[in-house]
Amino acid sequence: MTYIYSIPNATSGIDDVLLQTSTEMPSLIPLLITSIWFFIFLTGYIKQRNREGYADASQWSVLSSLISLIITLLFTTINIINISILSIVVGITILTGIWYFLSRSRYDN
Amino acid sequence: MMNKKGGTISWSWAILFAGSFIFCIIMFSSKFAIDNNSYISIDGDIRSNNTLTDINNTLLIYQDQNNVTIRGLSGSKIESGSDSLSRVSSFESGDKISIATITNATRNSLDSILGGSSSNNKGIYYIAGSFAALLGLITILYAWKTLKGSPD
Numbered sequence: 001m002t003y004i005y006s007i008p009n010a011t012s013g014i015d016d017v018l019l020q021t022s023t024e025m026p027s028l029i030p031l032l033i034t035s036i037w038f039f040i041f042l043t044g045y046i047k048q049r050n051r052e053g054y055a056d057a058s059q060w061s062v063l064s065s066l067i068s069l070i071i072t073l074l075f076t077t078i079n080i081i082n083i084s085i086l087s088i089v090v091g092i093t094i095l096t097g098i099w100y101f102l103s104r105s106r107y108d109n
Numbered sequence: 110m111m112n113k114k115g116g117t118i119s120w121s122w123a124i125l126f127a128g129s130f131i132f133c134i135i136m137f138s139s140k141f142a143i144d145n146n147s148y149i150s151i152d153g154d155i156r157s158n159n160t161l162t163d164i165n166n167t168l169l170i171y172q173d174q175n176n177v178t179i180r181g182l183s184g185s186k187i188e189s190g191s192d193s194l195s196r197v198s199s200f201e202s203g204d205k206i207s208i209a210t211i212t213n214a215t216r217n218s219l220d221s222i223l224g225g226s227s228s229n230n231k232g233i234y235y236i237a238g239s240f241a242a243l244l245g246l247i248t249i250l251y252a253w254k255t256l257k258g259s260p261d
Contacts, residue, residue, distance in 0.1 A: 073147075076142060076150070079148035079149065094131050
């Protein structure tokens with residue numbers, strides 16, 4: 001059977017599978033980081049809105065950005081992302097931090 | 110962005126916290142790469158290094174110009190009958206250099222986030238064009254609503 005991309009060698013360990021898959025499809029890791037960001041943001045936002053009646057979007061965006069940044073920094077130790085993705089994640093973290101500190105919800109309580 | 114409770118003290122604290130946050134995030138990202146021998150480090154970003162070099166050069170120029178003008182200013186004397194300086198040349202270079210530094214930093218940040226305006230990647234122009242088209246559509250709808258009533 002012919003595949004449209006080369007199948008990773010699963011006998012050399014699960015870490016090698018991740019590395020070979022990300023080499024074969026470079027958008028895998030950015031999509032994974034984006035899905036983690038939206039998972040934390042949407043679950044936290046909707047849960048807080050259902051429990052409290054209001055939700056702080058800036059707070060959940062800065063929290064999800066920080067967790068995404070830490071996961072991205074862990075990925076940099078095994079060379080499966082590039083410098084532009086790391087720069088984008090750091091930039092988004094800084095922008096959401098500025099949004100959080102300048103948002104009005106810090107003063108409403 | 111701020112509500113009525115946010116006065117000068119709130120703004121000052123917000124800007125102070127935002128600056129500390131930016132400093133901590135960049136330091137954490139940089140030192141993490143150094144401590145763990147990462148393959149990818151934010152210190153290796155070409156645009157960030159270019160921005161740092163630009164800021165250092167502009168600050169050196171500012172320092173030189175300011176030294177020259179402040180030396181001339183302290184060496185000058187006010188003649189009798191004149192009560193004011195005709196020019197504030199020690200502050201004139203500061204304006205231009207502050208604007209140039211902010212412009213460089215903003216352009217490099219947008220290049221890093223939105224894909225770059227000076228390289229072959231022209232993604233920022235698609236985003237800016239879409240945004241301009243949206244603004245134009247909103248303007249047309251407002252004009253229509255003003256002249257003819259509700260657009261729906």
